[in-house]
Amino acid sequence: MNHPEILALIEAERDFTIDIRRRLHRRPSPSGKEAEAASLVEAEADRLGLPHRRYSDYGVLITLEGASSGETVLLRADMDALSMTEEPNNLIGPKVAVSEIEGLCHACGHDGHTAMLLAAMRVLTRLRHTFSGRILFLFESGEEIGGPTMPAIRALMREEQVASCFAIHLIADIELGRCCIDPGPRLMGAASIGAQLLGQGGHGSRPDRCKNPINPVAQAVTALQGLVMTCADPSESVSLSFGLMQGGTAFNIIPERASFQGSLRFLNPETGRRILEQGRTMVQALAAAHGCTVEEDYFRITIPVAVNDDRCCELARRAVAALCGPEVLISRPPRMSSETFGACLEEAPGVVMFLGTHAPERGFGMVHHNPRFDFDEAVMPTGVAAHVAYALARLGCLL
Numbered sequence: 001m002n003h004p005e006i007l008a009l010i011e012a013e014r015d016f017t018i019d020i021r022r023r024l025h026r027r028p029s030p031s032g033k034e035a036e037a038a039s040l041v042e043a044e045a046d047r048l049g050l051p052h053r054r055y056s057d058y059g060v061l062i063t064l065e066g067a068s069s070g071e072t073v074l075l076r077a078d079m080d081a082l083s084m085t086e087e088p089n090n091l092i093g094p095k096v097a098v099s100e101i102e103g104l105c106h107a108c109g110h111d112g113h114t115a116m117l118l119a120a121m122r123v124l125t126r127l128r129h130t131f132s133g134r135i136l137f138l139f140e141s142g143e144e145i146g147g148p149t150m151p152a153i154r155a156l157m158r159e160e161q162v163a164s165c166f167a168i169h170l171i172a173d174i175e176l177g178r179c180c181i182d183p184g185p186r187l188m189g190a191a192s193i194g195a196q197l198l199g200q201g202g203h204g205s206r207p208d209r210c211k212n213p214i215n216p217v218a219q220a221v222t223a224l225q226g227l228v229m230t231c232a233d234p235s236e237s238v239s240l241s242f243g244l245m246q247g248g249t250a251f252n253i254i255p256e257r258a259s260f261q262g263s264l265r266f267l268n269p270e271t272g273r274r275i276l277e278q279g280r281t282m283v284q285a286l287a288a289a290h291g292c293t294v295e296e297d298y299f300r301i302t303i304p305v306a307v308n309d310d311r312c313c314e315l316a317r318r319a320v321a322a323l324c325g326p327e328v329l330i331s332r333p334p335r336m337s338s339e340t341f342g343a344c345l346e347e348a349p350g351v352v353m354f355l356g357t358h359a360p361e362r363g364f365g366m367v368h369h370n371p372r373f374d375f376d377e378a379v380m381p382t383g384v385a386a387h388v389a390y391a392l393a394r395l396g397c398l399l
Contacts, residue, residue, distance in 0.1 A: 002163075008077060011381065017115045017381065018085050023040065026100050027322060028106050028111070029079065029103055031083070037080070055152045056141055056155055059149050063137075064135040064136075065166050066132050066134060066135070066395065067131065071163040071164070071394070074160075074166070078110045079081040079114040080141035082106070082108060082142050091363060091372065097136060105263055109368070109373075111381060116168065121137050124387075127388075133395045146302045150343040153340075154347050161177060165347075165349075166352075170355050170357050171335070171354045171357065172357055172368055174332070174357070176356055178328055179382065182329050183314075185307050186304060186306050187337060192299070193261070193262050193263070195294050195297040196296045199254075203254070214254075216292050217247060217260050218245075220260060223239065223360040232271045233280060238271060240265075240275075242262035245258075245260045245328040247259065262333075265337075267334055279299055283376055313351055315399075319386075319392070320390070323385045332354065353386055357376060
């Protein structure tokens with residue numbers, strides 16, 4: 001099948017893609033409990049006669065067999081929403097779809113990710129006679145809460161012998177419709193960094209008779225910032241921030257326990273491990289200096305660095321250029337955010353592609369995780385085309 005025919009199939013799914021995105025947007029599913037979204041995905045698979053199975057309660061894996069045997073390619077989308085209340089307006093006016101569930105909304109584009117992959121699934125089902133191999137469609141549960149299903153995803157990728165994987169993330173500060181497919185580290189690894197300290201409580205008037213855990217907690221939050229300077233090459237991108245400190249119930253009561261927790265981001269996995277190792281040692285020493293103990297520590301990597309494979313990127317760039325035109329391709333630096341697709345990229349070579357949605361004059365461009373986040377639905381056919389292009393190119397029937 002030639003490129004114009006494939007593009008015609010993609011264009012024919014435009015209304016479907018928009019409808020699915022708006023349905024998901026109006027009825028967002030909470031992260032890790034995507035019952036409604038998973039049912040919608042499964043219903044579409046049933047309409048196409050494609051076999052599917054659940055993993056980790058709400059994740060969905062759908063299988064499309066080609067005309068004959070061959071390698072397995074996995075296409076992935078996340079489908080969960082954020083626990084926040086949506087603002088009904090974007091940068092210039094009312095949004096076309098607004099969450100109907102208080103305290104829950106799609107403010108990161110996962111509704112678009114799911115809609116684009118479902119549309120690509122419909123197109124590729126029409127083209128199944130043209131390729132040899134299998135295409136797996138993975139709809140991930142719990143991405144926004146740190147990827148609790150990552151171990152299950154790793155296991156199923158090994159079980160299904162996935163040869164390559166591909167995913168798209170909509171990006172609010174990249175120009176509308178531009179596709180960034182660059183090799184190497186693209187999204188930062190993430191780690192939790194913190195601890196709960198146990199001391200000895202008592203009256204605020206006699207700190208000499210107590211072991212106040214608030215003091216080492218306060219010192220740890222300050223001292224740990226210095227590890228970024230001493231553990232990381234100055235040319236590396238590293239981010240450390242603390243968003244949680246807890247301890248005490250009243251101003252004149254020295255508590256038994258106090259805790260803190262923050263977020264570490266890194267592009268070099270070795271740097272991340274080094275900061276965590278030295279950070280744990282530092283906190284234990286500070287606790288001991290104040291007569292306290294570390295009751296529990298939270299020093300652990302939660303999301304791996306997302307690293308694009310060189311050869312897969314070259315293939316993806318050629319494939320996307322073939323269907324969408326070479327003018328859509330751009331290069332951009334790695335991003336400071338994290339993505340659980342990094343776990344997939346550790347199991348099989350592949351690509352996470354950034355798809356730009358920035359068009360402030362049309363109301364689109366507010367940062368992710370903001371109540372006014374919105375994106376232009378006109379960009380979704382480009383995402384559908386990218387999924388289709390990569391799968392067909394990898395299976396040897398596009399380029």
